[in-house]
Amino acid sequence: MPSCQPAPGMSTAPFDPERCDISSLLTMLGRVPDxxxxxxxIFSLSFVLAVTLVATLTGAKCLRELGSRIADLPQPLLVRLGAPFxxxxxxxRAPSEKTVRLLLKTIDVDALDLAFGAWLFAQATRAWGEQLAIAIDGKILRGAWSGENTQVRLLSAMLQGKGVVVAQVRVPDDTNEITQVADLVGKLPETLGRPAVTLDAVHTQHDTTDVVVKAGMDYVLTIKGNQPTLERQTFERILPLLQEPPHHEAEERGHGRIKKWRTWATNADGIDFPHAATAGVIRRDEFxxxxxxxxxxxxxxxxxxxGGRATAAYLHTHIRGHWGIENEIHYTRDTxxxxxxxxxxxxxxxxxLASFRNLAxxxxxxxxxxxxxxTLEYIAADRYRALPLLVTACNGPTR
Structure with a gap:
């Protein structure tokens, strides 16, 4: 089958953009309320959002850079994205910085996140038979202030192993991210099977566990000192296990260190916490x-x-995978x-802007x-290189 992928040595020489079918992406963008x-x-909503995505893929970091990169997009690429003549x-024509600035300021960002998340989820899980795991974590946008002493905070859900955000909500200024888990879970795309939802210790709350379980998913929580009674009960339950050989082991070497993980798992008898079925401990040694x-x-x-599902390997994989949201999403957006x-x-x-970075x-x-x-630097050198990425994401071979 012919490919629309430009030759590796190509700079900004035109290729045939009509052979690149990005209709799935444009259709999704067009469903966002205008x-x-x-x-x-003058410009359709899907076109303005599409050029904003392409500019984001060139590494544009602010509104000024978005406007500049959009103004520099070549004519054949503008045509393929839906530009008016x-x-x-x-x-x-390409939209001005003022047009983009006004749209991003006033758009229904909740609807935008829903559209982006559902589309990415559909692409990431096509014919994917593995058990899903979703990591939930919050991020403070440290440069963005919504008040004199209040920074903007977002709570996101990422598919473990894929590194794509499938849901995101804004945390209101007068509350914290614990209260927003129900809203976020309610916006997750419908899934098959019984996915695992991993959360850090701050979310070890009765209401949170009820939300997750009632949504047809299993929680996997880290227990720390913010719940001292629960921490003590869990420790007493798993302490005898540490005298046994580990139920699962893993080792990695890199950066001048050897890291070993040993995991034990048992039933949660005697632990007073909603829906708790399995307890475990992971010991991490670094040499x-x-x-x-x-x-x-x-x-x-x-x-x-x-226990039939929550083996020691299950706990190890999901807890380690949870921190991917920090490394693969939050750290990546920062750097x-x-x-x-x-x-x-x-x-x-x-x-x-954070939503467009998640989509990129x-x-x-x-x-x-x-x-x-x-990859952003590669696309910035040749804007045509963005188009094949959108095609492959939409229409690539089924996994």
Whole structure:
């Protein structure tokens, strides 16, 4: 089958964009509610959102850079994204920075997150028979202030193993992320089977576990000192296990260190916590290359998954996978787009920019590419390179 992928040595020479079918992406973008007045509207919503995504894929970090990168998009690429033709000047038009700025400020960002998340989820899980695991974690946009002493906070859900965000909500200024788990879970796309939802210790709350279990999913929680009675009960339950050989072991070598994980699991008898079925502990030892131990840590785990499913390997995989949301999403947005240094604060703009960065990371990862920053630099050198990524994400072979 012919491919629309440009040749590896190609710079900005035109190729045939009509062979690149990005209709799935454009259809999804067109379903987002349009906040603009229909009178005098020049550009379709899907087109403005599409060029914003492409500019984000070039590494544009702020509204000024978005406007500049959009203005530089070549004519054939604008045509493929849905640009209108300006008969007076004889060219296809691109939206101005002012147009993009106003749209990102006023758009229904909750609807935007729903559309992005559902589309990425559909692409990531096509014919994927593995048991799903979803990591939930919050992030503060440190450069974005919604008040004199209040920073913008977002709570996100990421597919473990895929590194794509499938749901996101804004945490209201007068509350914390614990109260928003129910809203986030309610916005997750419908899934098959019984996915695992991993959360850090701050979410070890009765209401949170009820929300997750009632949604047809299993929680996997880390237990720490914010719940001292629960921590003590869990520790007493797993303490005898530490005298046994580990039920699961894993080892990694890198960066001048040897890391070993040993995991034990048992039933949660005697632990007073809603829906708790299995308790476990993960011991993490770190050694230098000569074999001298540098550190040792223990993590106490509770899950609603029963023992037949919640093996020691299950606990190890899901707890380690949970921290992927920090490394693969939050850290990536900070390093590739300098998100924490962005002082944007008007309207929904800061949240909207984060949503576009999630979508950009998603389409890159769906193409089995892990080096996000290098990919943004690659696309910035040749804007045509963004188009095949969108095609492969939408229409690539079924896994």
């Amino acid at each position: 906040p603009r007045d229909p009178r005098g509207r 300006d008969h007076f000047h004889g060219i296809f 230098d290359l000569q074999g001298a131990r540098v550190s040792r840590e223990h993590a106490l785990i509770l899950t609603s998954a029963p 590739a787009w300098r998100e924490d240094a962005n002082p944007t604060y008007t309207g929904n703009t800061n949240h909207t 990371i998603g389409v890159i990862r769906l193409n089995q590419i892990r080096r996000i920053k290098e």
